[in-house]
Amino acid sequence: MTRYLLSFIAAASSTVALAQMQGDPPPPNLPPPHVELPGSQPVRVVPVTSYTLALIWTPQHCLHPVGGAESFACDRNTGTRFVLHGLWPDGEGKTWPQWCGPADILPRKVIAEHYWATPSPQLMQHEWAKHGTCIAGATPGSYFDQSNRLFYGLRFPDMRRMSDAPLTESQFAQAFAAANPGLEPDSIRLNLDKQGWLQEVWLCLDTSFRSMHCATPAMPARTVHIRP
DSSP: OHHHHHHHHHHHHHTOBOOOOOOSOOOTTOOOOOOOOOTTSOOBOOOOOEEEEEEEEHHHHTTSOOOGGGOOOOSTTTSSSEEEEEEEEEOSTTOOOBOOSOOOOOOHHHHHHHTTTSOOHHHHHHHHHHTGGGSTTOOHHHHHHHHHHHHHTOOBOOHHHHTTSOEEHHHHHHHHHHTSTTOOGGGEEEEEOTTOBEEEEEEEEOTTSOBOOOSSOOOTTOEEBOOO
16 A cells, blocks of 8 residues: 555656646626625634635536535636635634624725636635634735735646546645645645545645644545546
8 A cells, every 4th residue: 555655646746737827817897796794604703823725626616506605607717727715714723713804895906816716706705704804914915915825836736647546535635745845744634525526625824824734633544536
């Protein structure tokens, strides 16, 4: 198993995709987002002790219609790639800050500048309202600038090649880390559906936005399926 794992990581890292690059500009007539409110979710203003950078794997996300704030156009702008879900402040233990303050409608300029990473004005509005308002001193521009810097700084293993056969969560994390020097496997967590299909990759970051060990232990024996 060890020999297989090492050869698997070598194969994945030898075909690493380039870092994400910005693509087409946003459509000219994007509808403006509407205000996002907490609704039934609690408002929690607690200290930020770490962050999670959440990445959506579009082939799985676009398999079925997704409603609400997390909906976005599944077209050539999204394709088979990761898109940025958001940068989430975390707190101590299982408590995290959310909905920390009022959030005006995002300026069109901010949406246009960051649309390629997160191709949904409403999802961007949601991320700013629920998460960005909890970062001391943040503005919409600085919040999305930071999350986009992190996103575009990532490199990705050959996801199509990795989709050829199921692999464990530990194997996926090691391949992803191998594509990003300085990123440790235990700083990577996966969001899988009930059948084990990859939905999202979550990266654990400290308050300086550097890779850190995730507080929640990984489940290395879980089988991961990747939709190409």
